[in-house]
Amino acid sequence: MKPKISPIKPFYSEGRIIEQKNEYAGYLDLLIEDKVISRYGKPGQFVMVKGWHSNDPILARPFDIVQTDSANNLFRLVIKITGRGTELLNSLKTGDMLKITGPLGNPVKIKVNENIALLVRGVGAASVVYLAESAKKAGVNVYTFLSASTKSRLVCRDYLREASTDLNIATDDGSEGFHGDARDLLEQHIKKLKPDSKPGRIYTCGSKRFARFVSDLERKGLTKGYVFLESYMACGIGDCHGCAVKKKNNTGYFLVCKDGPVFPVNSVELD
């Protein structure tokens, strides 16, 4: 496991909305100005965000850090509109302020000399953009497999194209890229790679099927697998013990916010 405590202690501060986009229907792309996340946020980390004064809804919402730009004090979130909190965020205007706690969770460590693959679906794509970018910058090959039911749900496609060495797309209805399952696409691609350029680790997010697939790959000894987990969160900082997920073989619980959010795929129960 990674260290239990994020190397950079979180702050509780304010951020200002600089730009909002609804490029993909049902998704919100927020560019935020702040001095903390833009500077200290690392791949794999997330933030807790509240953009309303009311206590109904009361809790902040967790989102992954998609991009940071410390030179301009900017960072990006990509948010799927699913309920009241994300709807409220979607109704904010440029210039509105957000309360932000972060950066939270343990950064993903990038190993130089070890290529990685990313297998993501839906808004799970948001989790890995920053990781892809950093890994590529570190000189690592990043093979990304982005999947969605249909073209218009290929969230973060452009960010991932930019950030990956190689972006491969699969849609269930064939409206873009490979017509079918991204797992097949990934297997086909990896087979074609020379042994020394094969990915040493695969990260997955956004689909239980993908997680089980990655778990199998690891069990077969093909790669190490990692999964981005989600859980209901109240605090995001390890105070409430609310975000528990089962350890493998029911040997207790991890806290997603403190022990994760990225876990070795075979350390947790993927029920």
Next chain:
Amino acid sequence: MKPKISPIKPFYSEGRIIEQKNEYAGYLDLLIEDKVISRYGKPGQFVMVKGWHSNDPILARPFDIVQTDSANNLFRLVIKITGRGTELLNSLKTGDMLKITGPLGNPVKIKVNENIALLVRGVGAASVVYLAESAKKAGVNVYTFLSASTKSRLVCRDYLREASTDLNIATDDGSEGFHGDARDLLEQHIKKLKPDSKPGRIYTCGSKRFARFVSDLERKGLTKGYVFLESYMACGIGDCHGCAVKKKNNTGYFLVCKDGPVFPVNSVELD
């Protein structure tokens, strides 16, 4: 007393914000498009307004109808920003929707051939604009006495100038109009009037001192006095029995929303 039930039964419907002004610091002037209040709202009546989806704060807020324009489906509210609800209303944008219950309370009946005086202070001015306008239209003289601590708080001054036969202003600091107490100003003016043009009724709102003054005038047999009362309200329609005010001599309670909001000044306790 006036009839217990508003002659027009209230509706629960939506209105759209057409224009917001913050002409006076700390006050919000809202022009709203709707099909109910603009058409059926009468002088003396009010509406319950909620302009947010959250249940924190949960209750709608009561405000007097300041103007109506049935031809254009418009009506106006003038709101003093005092707490969370009014702050939320102040943060709305043009085009935003409000939930509105109304028109509520009993309309003030205007008697042709009976001049009226209005003695108001602060945002109490909002209560009588519509009354002044209607009375003047009905051919009645409307002597209005508008008071505030200082010039910048003379809310609704322009509306009242337009709506009254004669607008007299008093400020505590002399920054506009008469330097001193509006009660003195009123007494001076009324003395000068010929007997047959003296006001038969005085309406007051926004100050307990004014209410007691009007009560004294009535007791002296000079005019009939009426007071616009406020009370904490949950429903505005007579359901909750929350908005009780004491009847004179503690003989029970009136409900402001159902029995008022305008009361003969000597029918209630002015504690």
Next chain:
Amino acid sequence: MVNLNVDIAGVTLKNPVMPASGTYEYTGMHNSIFPPDKLGAVVTKTIFIEPREGNKPPRICETPCGMLNSIGIPTEGVDSFIKNNLPLLAGYGVPVIVSIAGDTIEDFCEIANIIEGTGKADLLELNLSCPNLNHGIEWARNKKQLYRIIKKIKESTHIPIIAKLSPSVDDISEMALIAESAGANAVALINTYKGMKIDIGKRRPFLGNTAGGLSGPAVHPLAVYAIFSTFKKISIPIVGIGGIASWKDAIEMILAGSAAVGVGMYNFVNPAVMGEVIEGIEHYLAENNFDCPADLIGLAHF
């Protein structure tokens, strides 16, 4: 086709939605916004034998996702009620539930008798749990008293009764069991929770009557639990009340074990809410292939 009928103590309601006592005035302004004849039942504000003025103001106060009230049950008294209002209510063509209270067991029995005499009430709801009366809540707190009062009232009236219980007890499910064993035909859970607000400017209680009863969405999770924990213990129906603000809240109540639901303070916030709840329940049943509300009752247990 969904059939919304439900049965409470032998009385058929055309849908499971009614106002909670004291939150809807039939003869007032509300009925132009939401007409009483659409309700599953009409439920009156609690009636006493003698007229009462209610408590001194302020009587209400907003709280986070709820409100406190210390109304104190102003009432015209049973005679005026029977003469001026009951006939009107009976004219809506839906079952009439009259909520009654008194200071003594004898009062309760007397008013029950008087109401029965009119032949116009289908059910009596005993308000044994008003936190704004001097000893209002005590009926629902003391096991012996609760048993005795229900037993006595059952002996003196033939109208089926609903015992409205207080949540401010060790375990409401035990009180419901006692109500059942004393002969209650149904229970209504819950009345308001005793609460208060202090004006930090004046350093005095905000409400004229010091404390009041808390209700609204804030208490919904507590009400759901009260119903859930009671459902398996009793076999009479539960009218689920507390914090309903939408059809989803009502469905939760039914899944927890309610046969019907009462909407309280949210009528003040959204006077059209009961219509939305009725429609929402109908859609939910249809979408999930249930025939009637009874098929949902207590499903969360299984």
Next chain:
Amino acid sequence: MVNLNVDIAGVTLKNPVMPASGTYEYTGMHNSIFPPDKLGAVVTKTIFIEPREGNKPPRICETPCGMLNSIGIPTEGVDSFIKNNLPLLAGYGVPVIVSIAGDTIEDFCEIANIIEGTGKADLLELNLSCPNLNHGIEWARNKKQLYRIIKKIKESTHIPIIAKLSPSVDDISEMALIAESAGANAVALINTYKGMKIDIGKRRPFLGNTAGGLSGPAVHPLAVYAIFSTFKKISIPIVGIGGIASWKDAIEMILAGSAAVGVGMYNFVNPAVMGEVIEGIEHYLAENNFDCPADLIGLAHF
């Protein structure tokens, strides 16, 4: 100059603000946002003798102006706590309140003894009221049990104790009186209210453990009343807990009768809230010409 010191059972706190048990991890990430050495006291999450894993997820759920939790008190166990965490907590230079619980009276006494042996705890808080333990709440519900357990623990330790009581009782003020008569040096009011949410999609309880405890602003008016109604009955100090989200809520608690206050779930919403509460209390005292928090205690009664 305002002096924020308060006295709880002979222990001086430099201000009246502390976290409610289970809502602030001293050795975690929170202390970079709000450092524990600014607190009136540090209060630990409840400790058991043996390690515990806690309940199965989902463990939390948002509700209107509040949240339900069914965490179930995961704990490292007292040995690890004493070795790895207590020394750290004691190092902050503020009084240490260790919250303890057990399955039996003997467990409580044993853990009290073990903690006392370290010489590092200033106060013990007895969690007699956790709704997420099998019989957690029963201690605070049964008068005889409550008396017995406090009496026994008092006999086996010299550390002053705070009895943390449950609001899910007939009358919490009576339970507080019993706690006092059994020797408690202070009471903490309140723990969470038993509540639940049902997932209407799955038609199952939302929480993994079926029901949980409700806390947050939603319950603040209930907590204020609990304190107000208890204040005049007892002479030991009250630690007021429940729904504090701002300094104003804390002032209400003190005016109702609390000597100190505990901030719970709002730490999750605003991790800087305890600092804001301390500052707000200081300003309020200064503006209203009070010398110290003790001058405010229970003022709403007079």
